Amino acid sequence: MLSVYDGFFSGGARIVHSDVVLGLMEGGQHHRVLSIHGEVHREATRQRMEDDACYRSLTAAGAGVTSLGRVQGGGRIPATFNGPELAETARAMAGADVILSLKEQPLALLNQAGLPRRPVVVCLHRSDPENQGSSLADLKAAVADGTVAACVCCAESTRAAYEAAGIPSDLLHVIPNGVDLLRFRPDPARRLALRTDLGIDHPAPVVVYAARYDAMKNVPLFLRAAAAWLRRTPNGHVLMCGAGMTAANSELDADIRAALGHRHDRRRLHLLGVRRDMETVYAGADVVALTSTWGEAAPLCLIEGMMCGAVPVTTDVGDSAAIVAGRGIVTAPHPEVIARAWTTAVVDRAAYAPALAASRELFSRTRMIASYAALIDRLHAGSARPALQEPH
The missing domain is CATH 3.40.50.2000 (Glycogen Phosphorylase B;)
Structure with a gap:
């Protein structure tokens, strides 16, 4: 081959x-x-x-x-x-x-x-x-x-x-x-390790966004939703992973300034770049988010995040709605709507756990x-x- x-x-x-x-x-x-x-x-x-x-x-x-x-x-x-x-x-x-x-x-x-x-x-x-x-x-x-x-x-x-x-x-x-179900699974030890490494309190709600910096991902929409969610969730944290998700990316920096300005909330927005331990990042999160506008088919971030116990919240693009059906939330591409969905997902995370566990064979x-x-x-x-x- x-x-x-x-x-x-x-x-x-x-x-x-x-x-x-x-x-x-x-x-x-x-x-x-x-x-x-x-x-x-x-x-x-x-x-x-x-x-x-x-x-x-x-x-x-x-x-x-x-x-x-x-x-x-x-x-x-x-x-x-x-x-x-x-x-x-x-x-x-x-x-x-x-x-x-x-x-x-x-x-x-x-x-x-x-x-x-x-x-x-x-x-x-x-x-x-x-x-x-x-x-x-x-x-x-x-x-x-x-x-x-x-x-x-x-x-x-x-x-x-x-x-x-x-x-x-x-x-x-x-x-x-x-995905590899032995690697991507709920893991309390990984969850604690990530939060300890990033200085996040164990009970604090965490949203993870795993995507490369590309127009199809609609990073500005994600950041506007993050700004709304961080404003109403004083102990919340947002993690951004992927190529270009670093402070060295001037375009991303401009997007962040446009969405959050110079508010103190920026300290709870963590730019992690490319990670080789996404199973740990997802295990440490409560929500895995996707805000793409076009191009997606079966987003890997949703599947990996779900298998680690994070509730998926996504725009309706590609097969995303089918992937999260009964296991998460599909939202309109509006920052306030997305922010409210993240809050709902955090509150209802335990209620989604049985459906996420039951779907593991499907995503094997x-x-x-x-x-x-x-x-x-x-x-x-x-x-x-x-x-x-x-x-x-």
Whole structure:
């Protein structure tokens, strides 16, 4: 198996995909990963491949991870590749039976003429195909020439959006996201450790927001809701995690000043940046919040937070409403409405606990990986079809 990434940087899709690769390796498959970019500059953060938690997990497990060495400054992947890049890609593809493309962006590379023919599974993790630059056109081209054998959609909203955009329905397979239930679980010791580390009183209510700094996440809306909630909750704390969620991000600083000004409440807003211990962050929280406006499909933060006992409060985007149904609260995209929902979630947290506990099997990593393995096995069994042979 070969997985192709556009790059290693903080985000739910890379976390899920890397976990799938690790799970398939645990089941006996051999995997390699090829990254188009070796370094990415985005969300006001320089993200080197070797520093990334997913890269470290994959290499520690024995997956070979290589890069074409490009540096991305936040733009789209260029449609042209040089000879050495194509030769490296051809070598990586030649040793694979099936190729997994992490989202559609790597198809700009995989569509290049002269590369080995292999069945490609495109793993889709968003619900806005029209908002991905040239990637939708690259996907349609790969479908038209028979390169794409299947598309894995992480959510029903993803399947519906790509079908509406013209991708044949028989290629679209929904495999919902799952998480490691041994890692993501309620844990009083982790809860106490996080609060002690941040100087938060044990009974104080805590809202966590785990997202990269991106327009689709609607960070200004979240901060206006945080300002309203902190104003009416004198002992409350808000944690912001993810790429760009640091004081070094001037755009975030401007958003915070616009929402909170110079009020003392800012001392209860904690900017944590990229964390490698999200199971501890979620265990220490009472609410996991999402305020995205578009693009989301099956937000990993909601699932991880719920499995650690935090009540999800989200805007209605992608499959979010279905994910939190009976387990949390869906709100209108209005700061005061969101702030009141956070308060309700904190007060009713114990009442939500049974539903959160009962949903653990539904969001299991084991279920997710078994579904990926079954699909890959079916594709591999049929990969000797003439259309998928090496070109003469």
